Amino acid sequence: MKVGLMGGTFDPIHMGHLLAAESARDTHDLDEVWFMPSHIPPHKHEAGATGEQRLDMTHAAVDSHPQFSVLDLEIKRGGVSYTINTIRELQQMYPEIRFYFIIGADMVNYLPKWEEIEELAQRLEFIGVERPGYKLQLQTLPDYLQDRVHLAEMPEMDVSSTSIRERAAEGRSIRYLVPDRVYEYIIGSGIYAIQQG
Numbered sequence: 001m002k003v004g005l006m007g008g009t010f011d012p013i014h015m016g017h018l019l020a021a022e023s024a025r026d027t028h029d030l031d032e033v034w035f036m037p038s039h040i041p042p043h044k045h046e047a048g049a050t051g052e053q054r055l056d057m058t059h060a061a062v063d064s065h066p067q068f069s070v071l072d073l074e075i076k077r078g079g080v081s082y083t084i085n086t087i088r089e090l091q092q093m094y095p096e097i098r099f100y101f102i103i104g105a106d107m108v109n110y111l112p113k114w115e116e117i118e119e120l121a122q123r124l125e126f127i128g129v130e131r132p133g134y135k136l137q138l139q140t141l142p143d144y145l146q147d148r149v150h151l152a153e154m155p156e157m158d159v160s161s162t163s164i165r166e167r168a169a170e171g172r173s174i175r176y177l178v179p180d181r182v183y184e185y186i187i188g189s190g191i192y193a194i195q196q197g
Helices: 015-027 051-062 073-077 083-093 117-123 161-169 180-189
Strands: 002-008 032-037 068-070 098-104 125-130 149-153
Touching (some): 015 032, 015 051, 015 125, 015 149, 032 073, 051 068, 051 073, 051 180, 073 083, 083 098, 083 117
Parallel strands (some): 002 032, 002 098, 098 125, 125 149
């Protein structure tokens, strides 16, 4: 069984995340994609929404897709969410699964800086999701990574969680940037102080 892991703060989860996951699933014949909201990611700010709210939004976004599901592993573990700790735990729980970690193409060049990356590269493979016009030069990666990174192309979509939070803070609409059920959750909970519109 081949499972893609989609990590991230998901603050909030948006259409770009879902499109990247679906592109990776489709291109590499993944059986499932598991979304894992991080507690505190190593490279980002602490989230604006709580862990529970981000889990709720992720469930709302993916529950209608039969091959998508949500893991609360990193939220429950707490602390900084290093992928190496997560994959060690998952491989103990599911030794029969072949894991792939799905990342944006812009993150591929940062892989050598990831915590214990050489061990991580032995344990799983990576799928770098490219946007049109953005080409990765895999040959610039260290030898131990070059054959562990595969590519998947997705349609152009220029949306980020940061831009969504900024729009919300300015009182601008975020409708259609996030799935309908996530939009309803954000409006209902008032997480980002957005007015309905």
